[in-house]
Amino acid sequence: xxxxxxxxxxxxxxxxxxxxxxxxxxxxxxxxxxxxxxxxxxxxxxxxxxxxxxxxxxxxxxxxxxxxxxxxxxxxxxxxxxxxxxxxxxxxxxxxxxxxxxxxxxxxxxxxxxxxxxxxxxxxxxxxxxxxxxxxxxxxxxxxxxxxxxxxxxxxxxxxxxxxxxxxxxxxxxxxxxxxxxxxxxxxxxxxxxxxxxxxxxxxxxxxxxxxxxxxxxxxxxxxxxxxxxxxxxxxxxxxxxxxxxxxxx
Amino acid sequence: xxxxxxxxxxxxxxxxxxxxxxxxxxxxxxxxxxxxxxxxxxxxxxxxxxxxxxxxxxxxxxxxxxxxxxxxxxxxxxxxxxxxxxxxxxxxxxxxxxxxxxxxxxxxxxxxxxxxxxxxxxxxxxxxxxxxxxxxxxxxxxxxxxxxxxxxxxxxxxxxxxxxxxxxxxxxxxxxxxxxxxxxxxxxxxxxxxxxxxxxxxxxxxxxxxxxxxxxxxxxxxxxxxxxxxxxxxxxxxxxxxxxxxxxxx
Numbered sequence: 001x002x003x004x005x006x007x008x009x010x011x012x013x014x015x016x017x018x019x020x021x022x023x024x025x026x027x028x029x030x031x032x033x034x035x036x037x038x039x040x041x042x043x044x045x046x047x048x049x050x051x052x053x054x055x056x057x058x059x060x061x062x063x064x065x066x067x068x069x070x071x072x073x074x075x076x077x078x079x080x081x082x083x084x085x086x087x088x089x090x091x092x093x094x095x096x097x098x099x100x101x102x103x104x105x106x107x108x109x110x111x112x113x114x115x116x117x118x119x120x121x122x123x124x125x126x127x128x129x130x131x132x133x134x135x136x137x138x139x140x141x142x143x144x145x146x147x148x149x150x151x152x153x154x155x156x157x158x159x160x161x162x163x164x165x166x167x168x169x170x171x172x173x174x175x176x177x178x179x180x181x182x183x184x185x186x187x188x189x190x191x192x193x194x195x196x197x198x199x200x201x202x203x204x205x206x207x208x209x210x211x212x213x214x215x216x217x218x219x220x221x222x223x224x225x226x227x228x229x230x231x232x233x234x235x236x237x238x239x240x241x242x243x244x245x246x247x248x249x250x
Numbered sequence: 251x252x253x254x255x256x257x258x259x260x261x262x263x264x265x266x267x268x269x270x271x272x273x274x275x276x277x278x279x280x281x282x283x284x285x286x287x288x289x290x291x292x293x294x295x296x297x298x299x300x301x302x303x304x305x306x307x308x309x310x311x312x313x314x315x316x317x318x319x320x321x322x323x324x325x326x327x328x329x330x331x332x333x334x335x336x337x338x339x340x341x342x343x344x345x346x347x348x349x350x351x352x353x354x355x356x357x358x359x360x361x362x363x364x365x366x367x368x369x370x371x372x373x374x375x376x377x378x379x380x381x382x383x384x385x386x387x388x389x390x391x392x393x394x395x396x397x398x399x400x401x402x403x404x405x406x407x408x409x410x411x412x413x414x415x416x417x418x419x420x421x422x423x424x425x426x427x428x429x430x431x432x433x434x435x436x437x438x439x440x441x442x443x444x445x446x447x448x449x450x451x452x453x454x455x456x457x458x459x460x461x462x463x464x465x466x467x468x469x470x471x472x473x474x475x476x477x478x479x480x481x482x483x484x485x486x487x488x489x490x491x492x493x494x495x496x497x498x499x500x
Contacts (some may be wrong), residue, residue, distance in 0.1 A: 008424070020297045024285030025428075025472060028458065035274030045272045047307070050298035053457075080438040081458040083446035120441030128478075139467065141386070149288055157462050178275075188330040191370030195332035207269055208331040209276065212407050217389065222275060222392070 010043045010173040013065035013154035016050040016152055017086050029156045030075045037163055042175035042227075043071065053077060056091035066093075066149050071170065073163075074217055076154030080120040080144065086151060087144070088133040091128035094146055095109040101127035104142050111140040123125040137167045176205075179223040183242040184211065185249065193241035194221060203227060260423040261313035262291045266300040267308055267326035267336050268404055280325045292425035293321065303327060308339035316399050321420065323413075324420045327403030328393065331368040336401060337394070341378035344396055351377035354392050361390040385415045393489075395419075398441055410480060426455075428474040429485040433492040434458065434465040436497065444493035451484040453477060 019026050020026040034098060038045045046069060051057040058077075065072045077086030091098035108117055124141035127133065134143035134150065136158055143152045143162045153161040169210055187210045198206045199248035204225040211218050221238050225231040264284050281298055285397040288295045296319060301307040315322045328372045341348035350392030354375035359365055374391035376438050377383065382425075384393035384400065386408055402412040433440060437460045448456045454475040461468050471488050475481040 016298075019455065020459055020472070021281075021299070022285055023426075023428075023474075024282060024287075024289050024295075025284040030279040031271075033276060037273055039272075039274050042430070045274075046302060048266075048272070048298075048300035050462055052296060079460055081443040082441070082448050088373050118438065118442065120445070121438040123441070124438075147488070155460055155462055163373075176273075178273075186373075188368065188371040191332070191373070192368065195370070204362055205269065207275075207333055208329070210405055211404055212328055212388070222270070224273075230446040 005094045011046045012038055012043050012071045013047045014068040015061050015074040019052045022052055030159050032210055042173040053083045055085055055089045059093045062093040072149040075159050076149050080123050085124050090151055096129045098126055098128045100125045103133055104244050107140055116228055134162050139159050170250045174226045176224050176226055177231055181221045181242055183219045185245055187219040189245050197237045202232055204230055204234045253300050256399045261296045261319045262288055262293050263297045263319040265324040267467045271300050280409050292423040303333045303337055305339045309343045312343040322399040324401050325409050328403055336447045337376050340401055348376055348378045350375045353383055357390055371421055382485050384412050387411050424476045426474050426476055427481055428472055431471045431488045431492055433469045436494055437469040439495050447487045451480055452479055456486045
């Protein structure tokens with residue numbers, strides 16, 4: 001892992017592929033995982049898209065994301081069945097041929113007993129020309145990287161293992177650090193002061209997140225910055241604003 | 251609710267707005283909820299995007315989605331704080347003015363004690379010109395509909411109540427019905443037969459979903475159709491394929 005030069009932000013887009021997420025049959029667990037993972041690396045996840053198992057939709061989304069971000073990650077659609085069309089779609093997006101890859105074939109041949117590498121399973125060795133393989137320690141069928149796009153499985157356990165394989169190859173940004181302040185107040189009681197603090201500290205990102213707990217509204221204010229000193233100053237200002245609003249309420 | 255004419259599919263896009271989802275601080279619960287909700291109504295959710303609290307990103311995503319789908323739903327960014335910029339962004343996307351709406355102002359005046367409708371809270375009454383309000387029974391500050399775009403709160407309890415208010419106004423498609431078949435086999439053992447069944451029944455959608463449970467791989471096959479008879483036939487074919495594969499394994 002290398003820190004990017006000049007504090008250039010390193011950004012990412014994430015493409016989730018699968019009818020089952022859009023129908024509600026499967027509840028996605030990969031978005032929250034990847035968001036946490038990239039934040040920890042200092043990479044800003046800037047956009048997520050979920051698209052169905054349709055080639056045109058996958059191609060358009062991959063091409064939009066790979067042009068806008070340092071990295072793109074995808075999950076889903078690289079299994080052995082007829083609806084697993086991610087690899088072919090990525091090849092189409094890059095305009096390169098795709099065929100059974102000898103490296104991937106060797107991995108699968110080593111994994112299945114003799115005679116069990118059926119044509120369906122061999123589909124999992126189809127890799128776009130010019131791609132590197134991403135190791136899958138869980139079930140062997142590899143993911144791949146082509147250009148700035150990392151193609152992973154949709155099963156969370158496998159996707160997470162693939163991210164661990166990818167992470168050391170990524171350049172990372174200067175890490176965004178954060179502090180949070182919990183306020184036992186609805187956010188509308190704090191909004192004006194917090195807005196003023198945001199204006200005073202433009203190099204911080206201040207988010208205000210309302211919560212409904214047992215029918216009562218409370219607020220969490222999260223302050224983020226790449227600079228420790230600014231972060232400490234802005235956090236102190238937020239804490240003072242919360243104390244002041246609580247005092248006025250009492 | 252009316253059934254769309256000629257079985258035209260009714261499609262939807264969902265835009266989730268918020269830095270907190272992309273940073274991982276908040277784990278989204280609205281995508282799974284809306285996917286289930288729209289599937290139950292016979293509306294096909296075809297695309298989801300998650301974007302940060304940045305006006306340009308919100309405008310571009312809303313404009314892309316509203317041109318591609320019958321309906322668009324958004325969640326997040328309609329509270330009282332400086333980072334709540336959804337209403338202004340939607341107005342910009344539609345090219346209409348935005349100001350405090352007298353109907354929304356009246357709702358908030360009825361809700362807060364005299365003198366407590368602060369400028370920050372009044373921000374929640376900013377509604378694009380020409381929009382209808384969406385009732386918020388939980389915390390009163392309304393959502394709104396403009397054109398085919400429905401703008402809702404991000405707090406799940408409020409978003410869900412707003413969907414209940416919206417649902418009777420939506421036209422719905424002929425409902426996609428589904429059956430599922432569980433197979434105690436990895437999906438690669440079924441993939442070829444399932445692919446053949448999909449080809450035999452092009453008016454069904456057959457999905458194959460691998461699961462890892464206690465380190466063992468099993469598969470759920472989901473068959474969807476708008477036609478009961480085709481659904482029953484394709485499901486029977488899948489059940490026969492699974493029984494056959496289990497028999498060969500035993």
